[in-house]
Amino acid sequence: MTGQAISPELREWVVAQLAAGHSIPSLRASMREAGWHDDATDAALAEVEAQAAGLAAAPARASMPGPDLSNAPLYIDTGDRRVQVLQTLRHPRVLVFGDLVSDEECEALIQAARQRLARSLTVETKTGGEALNVDRTSDGMFFERGENPVVARLEQRIATLLRWPLEFGEGLQVLRYAPGAQYRPHYDYFDPGEPGTPTILRRGGQRLATLVMYLQEPELGGATTFPDVGLEVAPKRGTGVFFSYERPDPATHTLHGGAPVLAGEKWVATKWLREREFR
Numbered sequence: 001m002t003g004q005a006i007s008p009e010l011r012e013w014v015v016a017q018l019a020a021g022h023s024i025p026s027l028r029a030s031m032r033e034a035g036w037h038d039d040a041t042d043a044a045l046a047e048v049e050a051q052a053a054g055l056a057a058a059p060a061r062a063s064m065p066g067p068d069l070s071n072a073p074l075y076i077d078t079g080d081r082r083v084q085v086l087q088t089l090r091h092p093r094v095l096v097f098g099d100l101v102s103d104e105e106c107e108a109l110i111q112a113a114r115q116r117l118a119r120s121l122t123v124e125t126k127t128g129g130e131a132l133n134v135d136r137t138s139d140g141m142f143f144e145r146g147e148n149p150v151v152a153r154l155e156q157r158i159a160t161l162l163r164w165p166l167e168f169g170e171g172l173q174v175l176r177y178a179p180g181a182q183y184r185p186h187y188d189y190f191d192p193g194e195p196g197t198p199t200i201l202r203r204g205g206q207r208l209a210t211l212v213m214y215l216q217e218p219e220l221g222g223a224t225t226f227p228d229v230g231l232e233v234a235p236k237r238g239t240g241v242f243f244s245y246e247r248p249d250p251a252t253h254t255l256h257g258g259a260p261v262l263a264g265e266k267w268v269a270t271k272w273l274r275e276r277e278f279r
């Protein structure tokens, strides 16, 4: 394959790598490993090498989408629902919403997802593919965007609430945690240092934010934890926790996980928000 286009994502990734102190030869090797043709690799590296010199770190985004909290609202009207603003944290940006998903919607999502559950795969940044992950012992599946009326309605509500274009969202992911299952602390953005990341970024750019919605609460355990700041969000049905990360960097303090479920079953739906249209 020759004449592979140098996408903005590839350029961005190369710039970030150089800024992080990786050498041109090491970048060239990892890009080849990830399947980038030599022409594209060389062109991309040559193009950004000069302009990357002197860059200290990947800059934070000047502005990020997010809910309108300008008047410190207790509720946000999403057109079809009055969502509660229960808690806000600035650093990291974490918002807890109440009454975001109705009981009927929670049930409908669980029922539609149940038949399609498989042991969760996570996106494998080393290859750009998917792989079984020992850090995540839940079962999961993805809905297509707008796949059924409940999914479509919820996605429209989320887009309005977060002021995030519907098309920038990935399909909803549903996870079921049996007793003992957990999701160890991780970041949701794609690690810029992994060679498979440019491939992943071609589909909608980076993840910039996450909304985890609780569809069924366990009897014990299963909080969403943010270890950097000692925050635990209780997995209460209908509630959602939103967090955003303006750059793919641990300094965003968005390390988070699903604590082990101690009794009962926990079900969540996750919506990841990208920087561009996700198709």
Ligand SMILES: O=C(O)CCC(=O)C(=O)O
Pocket (backbone or CB within 6 Å): 175, 183, 188, 210, 212, 222, 223, 224, 225, 256, 257, 258, 259, 268, 270
């Ligand atoms: O289950 C949770 O509380 C967290 C889920 C999560 O981190 C994710 O889906 O990325």
Ligand SMILES: [Fe+2]
Pocket (backbone or CB within 6 Å): 186, 187, 188, 210, 256
């Ligand atoms: Fe996550």
